[in-house]
Every structure is written in C-alpha cells, then in structure tokens.
Amino acid sequence: MSGDRASPPADLGGKAFYMFVGNWVALATLIPMVIAGLMLSFLFIDRAEQDDMADLQRIVGGVARGMDAYLDSNIVIASSVAEAVHLYSGPNPGVSRSLPELIVSQRETVLSITITDAEGAIISASPGGARPASDLPELSRQSPARFSTLRQPAGGDAQLGVTVPIRDAADVYSGAVHLEFSLAPLIALGREIGGQDMDLRLLDAAGHEVALSAHVATSAVPESVLLADRTLSNGFVVSGRRYVQTVELREWNEYAVAACLLLLASMVSWLVAQAVAHRVTKPLAGLARDLADLNLEGGQHQLDVPDDAPREIRALFGEFNALLRRLDLSYGQLRESLEEAKLLRRRMEHVIDERDAIISKRTADLQSRTAQLERANSALQRVAMEDALTGLANRRAFDEFLALVWRLSLREHVPVSLILIDIDCFKSYNDHLGHQAGDDCLRQVAHAMRSLAKRPLDLVARYGGEEFAIVLGRTDLADAADIAQMVRRAVESMRIDHAAGGINGIVTISLGVASMLPDETAEADDLIAMADNNLYAAKDRGRNRVEFEFPTAPES
C-alpha cells in the first residue's frame, strides 16, 4: 500500500455542503413554523369571532332586559295616571286636568300625557304634548295596555306611546291615558355599550324599526356582520348587529407585525440551521480530513470520535473505526501473503535457474546426439545408397533415380537415355589375376565413368557384378551415344592389362545405349530392356563397342 494521501473531498465539510445542510435545515424549521403560525392565527380568528358573538349576545340580552324594565316603568306611570283619574274623577276632577302636566314636568323621559274619555274625546293633556284624538290608537275594552309607534318628530329622539284604559268602580271602561316617552336614554345606553363596531335596534311586533343606535352602518362597508336578537315580553324585539371589518389582518400595522414575526421566525430558523449545520458538517469535515490523512502502512488506526458530535455522527465514526480495524487486519494478512509470495518467488526463481541449467545441458546433449544421429543417418543413407566397392550409386539408388528422372521427363516431355556397360571377358581376368585384381579393375573403370557424367540429372551406378549403368536425364539418343563412346575410349585409354584374354590384351567394355520420350504407355523397364538388348548386340558384334538403335520411322 502506498503512502499517497488523497485530498479530502471538496463537497464534504466544505462551504457548499455546509450551505446545503443549513438551507435544508432552515427550510425544514421555517415551514413548520409558518404552518403553525397560520393554524394559530386561524384558531385565534375563529376564537375572536366566537368572542365577538358572545359579547354581542350578552349586550343584546342586557339591553333587552333594560328595555323591558323601561317599557314596564312607562306602563306603570300611565297606569298610575289612569288610577288617579279613576279615583279623583268624582271628588276632584281637577286632578285629571293637572296630572299630565305634573308628571311630564317631573319625569324627563315622559314627553306627553293625554287623557281621553270613553268616546275618545280629550279630557286633558300635558302642554305641547296633546295630540289629536285621531292620532291616538284605538284601545279595546279588554286591552290592559297598548304600545304604539307614534309619528316621529322631525330631528327628534325616537319615542313610543303607551295607552292604558281607565276603569270606573264597576270596572267599566271610561277612558284612556296616552303616554309618550322618549327612547333616547336607551339609545345612548346602546351606543355606549355597543361601542364603535355595533348598533342596536328596537323593532316592534310587526318588525318595523322603532329606534336605532347606529354608529358604523352608514360609514363603513363591513366584511361580515354578526346578528343577535332578543324578543321582549310585550312583543318588541331588540336586535344587535356587530360589524367585523376583516377576519384576518385589519390594519397596516398588523401586516407589519406579521412581517416582523415572519422575519423573526426566519432568523430563528436560520440560526437553528446554522447550529445544526455546524454540528453536522464540522465532524464530517474532520472525518474527511482524517480519512484523507490515513496511511495504511502505519499499522493500527483509530479515528478520534468528537465528543460534541451528534449521536449519529459518533455512530458513523464508530463504523469507520470498525472498518479500519478490518482493513488493518486485511492489510496485515495481505502483507504476510506478499512476503510469502516473495519468498516463494525467490525459491521458484532458484528452482527455475536449476531447471534452466539442466535443460541447457540436456539441450546441448540433445544437440550433440542429434548431430551424431544425423551423421550416422547420413552415413547409413550413404551405405544404403552407395556401392561399397566402387563408391558409385548402388542398384537401389539406380532404381529410385531412374524412376525419378522418368517422371520428370514425362512431365517435361524431354527424352531420357540409359547406357548399360559390361566389362569384356572379366571372368578370365578374375581367373588369371585373382578376385582382388578384379576388384581393383572394377574401381578403375568406375572412376573413369564417374568423371564423364557429372550433370545434375546424370547418375553413374554399379548395376550388378561387373555391369554398370549411366542414367542421362534430358538427353537424347545421339548425345547418349556420344557419351557412351567417350566412356568406352576412356576405359580403353587406361590400357589395363588383360593379357589372358582381353580384346587387344587390355580391359575393354561393351555399351548398349537406349533413349525414350516417356509417355503414358511406356515404362522405365522398357528403357532398361532396350539398353540391355543393345548391350548384348555389342557383345555379339565383337565387344569393345557401343550399340544403339535409332528408332525407324514408321512405314507409311
């Protein structure tokens, strides 16, 4: 293992990785915060609506109770006047005339009082409050009291009228008391209680509006209206309306507050992200550095686990340390294996050197033996193909050479010639001079012949006993006859003594020559037979001569 150190990966522990972790953590914290904020705001808005409605109902209920009491108090006043009229109509009729003025002057909310008889004629009325009898409501004899909505004075406060019957001692209807009272106190109370975003209305039993404490209805366009009604015991209805401008953010400063809160949440999430990213990336960067600086040749390895790192990072360090221990173990085994391999290699090289020496020696031996064998083989071949006595080709070599030249001549369409030679009267030579001398004679004749036939396709052979043969490839009959004559003269010119019976007292030879143009119908044996016939002809015709026969032209 080399000691090369890799540079730590740029992405791990680098600024980009830090930003990557930070951004994602920031996003992961900001999104839940925004969602939680939205959910809370919806919750609060819903709660605010519920609170507004509860307030409205409470206020409407309170006003209704006040209105009930106020209406009852006016009925009581009117009933008291009717009682007084009934009591004093006989002994002191002046009471009926002075009572309306007295009560109006005493009660601020009572605007006027009118007393009528059983026919509806006015008996008395408070100053300025008397109304024509046609304006007063009809009152049945059974009705204890009746409220009436009277014509509103222009620009004046809203007001109501209540009519109470007057009964005599026999409980007979004898007239009525009409009392008109102002609703201004209640309107002021409604405005005070309802505040700026609420108005309260008083409706009669037919649903007609009697009074209104309006603040907002005419000035702003509400986005939503909350309604609450309460019916009074005498048929009137108190109706409250609450105007809600928006259900969410209503003022620009609320937007600013929301923006600030969002900014604050972003900053908090950014800070959290930075802290998390720092906690995650710092130990990772350290891990990357430690791994890059790691030198496996150094033996035991152990990464320092940062104490302040998150549990997962410490677990990662632990896994790396376990991996390093396994790596160290494997590396040690690898080193041992490498040493063993080196040792083995040295042994192998030694063995190989020894084997190479043996092989070289054996190769040299083999080459030497091969050379010996080749030499022996060529000697054997020579023995197999040579005649031991004369050194010429033997009969076997003659047969193979003639067959070869025959095939060649057949393919090339060239003639092949053969000369058969026999030493004349050699029996008597042997008989008189001995067999050894005969062998010498044979060697001399062979030598004379060998020197005359040396072309590549020429072969001089000992044909058998004292007979010789000369094969002449690519040679026609005329040239073969000339060569035969030269051979004959060469033997003759050696003048080997043969006084016992040779021709002219010397050794001579007889030669038979034949030549053929090989074709599919002829064989080499035909050539031999033809040469043999001519040899016998030379013997018959006196020896020491050459015989050959030109082929006669076919008769036409």
Ligand SMILES: Nc1nc2c(ncn2[C@@H]2O[C@H](COP(=O)(O)OP(=O)(O)OP(=O)(O)O)[C@@H](O)[C@H]2O)c(=O)[nH]1
């Ligand atoms: N010294 C010796 N003599 C041989 C050898 N081979 C054959 N001869 C002898 O050669 C003689 C051949 O004689 P023949 O064939 O009878 O005839 P010739 O006496 O030569 O008479 P023509 O051929 O008719 O002239 C024999 O006596 C053989 O013994 C040999 O290798 N060495």
